[in-house]
Amino acid sequence: MEEIVVGIDVGTTKICTLVGRFDGTDVLHILGVGIEPTTGIKKGIIVDLEAASHAIVRSVERAEQSSGIEIASAIVSIAGAHVSSINSRGAVGISGEIVDEYDVINVLEAARSVAIPHNREVIHIVKRGFSIDGQDGINEPIGMHGYKLEVETHIITAGAATVQNLRECVGAAGVEVQQFVLNPLASADAVLTKNERLMGAAVCDIGGGTTDMAIYVDGNVWHTMVLAVGGNHVTSDIAHGLRLPVSQAEEIKLQQGYAIRAEVGAEDYFSVRPFGEDRDVNINKQELAHIIEARVEEIFELALQEIKRSGYDGLLPAGLVLTGGVSALPAIRGLASDVLNMSVRIAEPENISGMVDQLHSPAYSTAVGLLRWALSREDNFVKAKNGRNSRKKEKKGVKLDSAKNLFKRLLP
Ligand SMILES: Nc1ncnc2c1ncn2[C@@H]1O[C@H](COP(=O)(O)OP(=O)(O)OP(=O)(O)O)[C@@H](O)[C@H]1O
Ligand SMILES: [Mg+2]
Numbered sequence: 001m002e003e004i005v006v007g008i009d010v011g012t013t014k015i016c017t018l019v020g021r022f023d024g025t026d027v028l029h030i031l032g033v034g035i036e037p038t039t040g041i042k043k044g045i046i047v048d049l050e051a052a053s054h055a056i057v058r059s060v061e062r063a064e065q066s067s068g069i070e071i072a073s074a075i076v077s078i079a080g081a082h083v084s085s086i087n088s089r090g091a092v093g094i095s096g097e098i099v100d101e102y103d104v105i106n107v108l109e110a111a112r113s114v115a116i117p118h119n120r121e122v123i124h125i126v127k128r129g130f131s132i133d134g135q136d137g138i139n140e141p142i143g144m145h146g147y148k149l150e151v152e153t154h155i156i157t158a159g160a161a162t163v164q165n166l167r168e169c170v171g172a173a174g175v176e177v178q179q180f181v182l183n184p185l186a187s188a189d190a191v192l193t194k195n196e197r198l199m200g201a202a203v204c205d206i207g208g209g210t211t212d213m214a215i216y217v218d219g220n221v222w223h224t225m226v227l228a229v230g231g232n233h234v235t236s237d238i239a240h241g242l243r244l245p246v247s248q249a250e251e252i253k254l255q256q257g258y259a260i261r262a263e264v265g266a267e268d269y270f271s272v273r274p275f276g277e278d279r280d281v282n283i284n285k286q287e288l289a290h291i292i293e294a295r296v297e298e299i300f301e302l303a304l305q306e307i308k309r310s311g312y313d314g315l316l317p318a319g320l321v322l323t324g325g326v327s328a329l330p331a332i333r334g335l336a337s338d339v340l341n342m343s344v345r346i347a348e349p350e351n352i353s354g355m356v357d358q359l360h361s362p363a364y365s366t367a368v369g370l371l372r373w374a375l376s377r378e379d380n381f382v383k384a385k386n387g388r389n390s391r392k393k394e395k396k397g398v399k400l401d402s403a404k405n406l407f408k409r410l411l412p
Contacts, residue, residue, distance in 0.1 A: 032067020044080020
């Protein structure tokens with residue numbers, strides 16, 4: 001028996017299944033990788049169950065083949081426009097005048113029960129802070145004296161039907177979802193340093209269909225958001241603006257794209273053949289950069305609005321940590337720091353060894369972060385057997401009682 005962790009990042013453009021092992025240091029050893037183009041998912045929402053299942057099954061099978069490990073359960077990423085978050089306060093009387101773990105469960109249950117409609121599923125309950133008898137700022141209330149315990153929470157919920165669809169697609173691969181983890185929280189586990197969390201920082205993962213953000217203050221998650229806009233929108237702007245098929249627009253974006261128009265030489269051209277032309281035409285690179293800049297700037301403006309909404313505009317000294325596939329766009333760092341008026345660094349997964357050739361890219365922060373998430377929370381360890389694939393898989397999921405379930409969703 002080895003302690004193996006498995007993560008499946010179900011992205012809008014690619015599904016990435018990783019099998020990893022923790023060797024007791026900070027280094028994560030990657031044993032298996034399965035990367036497949038996504039089908040049947042748009043902006044984080046499953047639009048074709050069968051197509052989505054196929055892509056997930058293929059990704060899982062590849063990871064099983066490359067690792068030689070049969071995957072029975074995994075931590076799975078979740079994002080999309082159906083995800084939302086609310087802040088909710090709960091209060092209970094302290095039963096024995098000293099706070100115990102049941103008081104904590106009860107107060108969190110109170111915060112949770114106030115606000116959640118039936119068609120939503122709770123993904124995470126983030127504890128922002130406790131107060132006892134009106135005294136704020138308590139991180140760990142257990143063992144303290146008092147009469148009234150209150151908690152301030154940030155509750156992240158997702159559309160129950162969408163969650164169920166995703167669970168089914170993963171189930172089609174014979175894999176039980178151990179836990180869903182919100183995209184930006186997984187990415188943060190891969191790229192945010194402890195000091196950045198403590199100082200105050202935002203992580204922003206711009207993928208193909210979504211832009212996911214989480215704000216950390218005093219070491220804890222303070223605010224999260226998912227925007228249904230990403231690199232695919234940049235591509236479709238280029239396709240419309242230059243009258244090109246989407247596949248060609250994507251290629252040109254990757255090869256010639258630049259985020260700041262003013263920094264592109266006026267004499268730089270590339271040639272393409274737009275719809276309705278019978279020969280190649282030369283396009284000025286500034287024109288391309290202009291299209292890209294407009295959309296990416298808009299994404300950062302939306303991100304800024306969210307930072308303002310969180311109440312932490314100007315109060316994140318460690319700045320923005322930018323990741324996700326789009327962060328590979330040349331000059332994006334400068335554009336982000338102009339719009340957001342804060343320091344920006346581009347980050348990709350670090351401290352990984354083994355089968356990591358493709359993983360050294362900001363596009364894989366969420367996938368690697370899912371493993372780190374599992375590793376840093378002991379009860380999430382997957383017990384996987386060594387051995388080649390077998391068609392029939394046993395489900396080893398344990399049904400947790402509701403209190404334990406609640407704890408599993410809590411962030412430390
Ligand atoms: N060098 C680059 N310049 C511009 N865009 C890039 C570059 N490299 C990748 N991208 C874009 O990044 C996006 C894919 O990013 P990523 O792999 O993080 O998405 P995803 O995880 O599949 O999607 P999501 O997280 O939105 O569900 C695509 O739109 C792709 O065009
Ligand atoms: Mg992603």
